[in-house]
Structure formats: C-alpha cells, structure tokens
Amino acid sequence: MTPLEIIGAIEGVLNVVVELEPTIAKASGTLATIAEAIYNNIVNKTAITQDQLSALEMQVDAAAAAIDQPLPDDPTGATQT
Amino acid sequence: MRILIALAVALVLPGCALFHSMSNPLNTTTLYDLEAGYYTAQQIALAYKALPLCKTGTQPSVSNICAKRSVIVSIQVNARRAQAAITQLRDFVKNNPTLNAAALISATQLAISGFESAVNASATPGGIVQ
Numbered sequence: 001m002t003p004l005e006i007i008g009a010i011e012g013v014l015n016v017v018v019e020l021e022p023t024i025a026k027a028s029g030t031l032a033t034i035a036e037a038i039y040n041n042i043v044n045k046t047a048i049t050q051d052q053l054s055a056l057e058m059q060v061d062a063a064a065a066a067i068d069q070p071l072p073d074d075p076t077g078a079t080q081t
Numbered sequence: 082m083r084i085l086i087a088l089a090v091a092l093v094l095p096g097c098a099l100f101h102s103m104s105n106p107l108n109t110t111t112l113y114d115l116e117a118g119y120y121t122a123q124q125i126a127l128a129y130k131a132l133p134l135c136k137t138g139t140q141p142s143v144s145n146i147c148a149k150r151s152v153i154v155s156i157q158v159n160a161r162r163a164q165a166a167i168t169q170l171r172d173f174v175k176n177n178p179t180l181n182a183a184a185l186i187s188a189t190q191l192a193i194s195g196f197e198s199a200v201n202a203s204a205t206p207g208g209i210v211q
Contacts, residue, residue, distance in 0.1 A: 031124065034117045041110055048113040057171065060116050063123035064164045067130065068157055071150060 112174060115189060119163060122197045126156045129203040152202045159192075159199040166192035 034056060040046040135147035166189040173185050 031121060034120065038114065038117060041113075048108075048110040050109060053109050053113050053116075056113060056116050056120065060120050060123065060167070061164075063120060063127060064160060067123060067126050067160045071134065071153060 111186070112171070115170075115186070115193070116167065119167065119193050119196070122193070122200050123160070125203070126160065126196075126200045129153070129200070130156070148203070152199070155202060156196070156199045159196040163189075163192040163196040 037046075037048060037052055041048055129148050130153055132146060132148040134153075135141055135145070135149050139145055139147070141147050141149060166185075170182065170185045170189045173180075173182055
C-alpha cells in the first residue's frame with residue numbers, strides 16, 4: 001500500500017467521523033498542527049523540537065484533566081450502566 | 082489540511098504504521114509520536130463525554146444519541162492509567178536522557194492501548210465513531 005493509498009483510506013474514515021460529530025471537527029484544528037509536525041518529521045526530516053513537545057504535553061495534560069472531571073449525578077437517582 | 086488531519090487520526094487507528102515506526106526510544110520525536118496518538122484518542126473521548134448522558138434504562142442508538150455512564154467511567158479509569166504512565170516516561174527521559182527507556186515506552190504504549198480500547202467502546206450505535 002502506498003502512502004497516498006493509506007492517506008486516502010484514512011480520509012475515508014475521517015469523513016465519517018467529521019460528518020457524525022461536530023466536536024471532532026472542532027478538535028481538528030489542534031490535531032492538524034500535531035499532524036503537520038509529524039508529517040514534516042517523516043517527510044521533510046524536520047526534528048521535533050522541545051518546544052513542540054512541551055506544547056503538546058500541556059495539551060495532553062489539559063485534556064486528561066477534562067476527561068477526569070466527574071460526571072453529574074443521575075437526576076433520577078437510579079443506577080445507569 | 083485534510084491530509085494533515087487524516088494523519089493525526091491515523092495515530093489512533095489499529096495497526097497504524099506511523100505510530101509503530103519509532104526507531105530511537107529516547108528522542109523527542111518518539112515522545113511526540115506517543116503523546117500525539119494519546120492526544121488524538123483523548124479528543125475522541127472528550128467528544129463522547131460531551132454527549133448527553135443516556136437516561137436510565139435507555140440504550141444509545143441512531144435516534145437516541147447519548148453517552149453511557151459506564152463507558153465514560155471506563156474511559157476515565159484507563160485515562161488515569163495512561164496519564165500516569167506518560168508522566169512516568171516523561172520524568173524518566175528528562176532525568177535519564179542517555180538511558181534506554183524502551184521498557185517504559187512499552188509500558189506506556191500498553192496503557193495507551195488500554196485507553197484507546199476504552200474509547201473504542203464509544204463506537205456503538207449512537208456513539209461518535211461508527
């Protein structure tokens with residue numbers, strides 16, 4: 001499979017995701033920055049800098065904190081699985 | 082732009098060649114690749130968590146788009162494990178820049194895989210990735 005074919009296949013998956021969930025599309029701006037750095041590293045052999053890594057680490061930590069935020073209680077008081 | 086976004090999404094796809102092509106276990110690029118894959122999965126998790134919670138006794142479906150509390154709790158448990166592993170790896174690489182971190186990287190990849198599996202549980206009818 002060529003790189004272009006792989007990207008084409010990934011695009012197919014991405015289109016489905018974007019159509020289904022606008023939140024993913026909102027996140028795509030940040031993801032594009034990350035993907036650009038990886039693309040430049042792989043294709044253009046540009047080294048990832050410590051600043052780029054530090055910026056990503058801050059984003060990862062912020063996302064981890066957001067995921068860990070507790071859920072609201074079930075208003076009915078019943079247990080939901 | 083679309084190609085760049087697609088590359089980011091590729092990081093969380095099973096068997097992705099980009100994610101598994103790391104050669105030097107110590108360099109900045111390795112950490113960046115690892116954290117980028119984790120971050121992408123985090124975004125999917127956050128999108129799922131942002132959905133309204135399913136009402137008690139209901140199941141998510143195309144006509145009832147909602148997040149199951151149990152799935153979110155599982156995501157949170159696995160996210161804590163993955164975050165702890167990443168923090169440990171960051172600290173190790175920072176404090177021991179010349180030592181081989183391969184074992185820790187493997188452990189971190191395992192923890193991230195667990196997190197991604199939990200996130201994949203959102204790929205149900207009514208979930209975000211179908």
